[in-house]
Amino acid sequence: MTTTTRATIFQARGITKRYGHVTALDGVDFDLRAGEILAVIGDNGAGKSSLIKALSGALVPDSGEMLLDGQAVHFKSPIDARRYGIETVYQDLAVAPAMTIAENLFLGREILRSGFLGKFLKVIDKKKMLAEAIKHMQDLKIGIRSMNQAVETLSGGQRQGVAVARSTAFAKHVVILDEPTAALGVKEGNMVLELIRRVRDRGLSVILISHNMPHVFEIADRIHIQRLGKRVAVVDPKHISMSDTVAVMTGAKNPEDLPKEAHA
């Protein structure tokens, strides 16, 4: 199925967020289709983080609406968004460095089993968590020698892999990745791009915030361009050049002047 024929699964309409006299989001619209990688790009201050925070429940907009599978949703916290199968990996990763990979994968969502004192006293089922962690990491082809390794002993790319694996283990619909390759070298960045493709190929939709235009062009099915708190265009990276995309992003080019096929 091509990305143009896919159903829209997550939508936002007219989202507005003001911080005092600063309008971070100025009636922004957003559409994510099933099984696509949608990149969100924009200059500093364009409102990318604010948009992602609204979509992931980390920020409650002043106005506007969000629809998941056509149903209105109101997220008051990231926990609400997670309940609907939307998981976010922030740039600072929030992995627990001293804990093992398996423990990190299930952090805050540990698998429990009945303890010796009967069904009323639950204990953490380490064996099951380890088995599921191994399976999940293998499914995503993340090569790690031991799941019992502390995360602080991993490379940057491997840590990013653990954070992505954790989000995809629990996401039913959407994975939001905030600058997942920003701190990585070329090889590790490519490894993470490959991982993102695998996540998409498993049927999840991915929102990717990135400043790295070559990465965006390599991996995105469509690109949402954010400017001054609004969505100014959604473009098809197969039918637009990187320089025209940047020109729209910075305001040097009017999106209406793009050829028809550049719009997605």
Ligand SMILES: Nc1ncnc2c1ncn2[C@@H]1O[C@H](COP(=O)(O)OP(=O)(O)OP(=O)(O)O)[C@@H](O)[C@H]1O
């Ligand atoms: N908590 C806040 N308090 C006040 N102003 C804020 C706050 N968060 C964001 N802003 C302002 O809102 C606008 C949009 O910020 P946002 O962080 O969403 O943009 P961005 O596109 O993610 O930028 P960057 O690429 O620099 O991270 C900016 O002008 C920013 O200064």
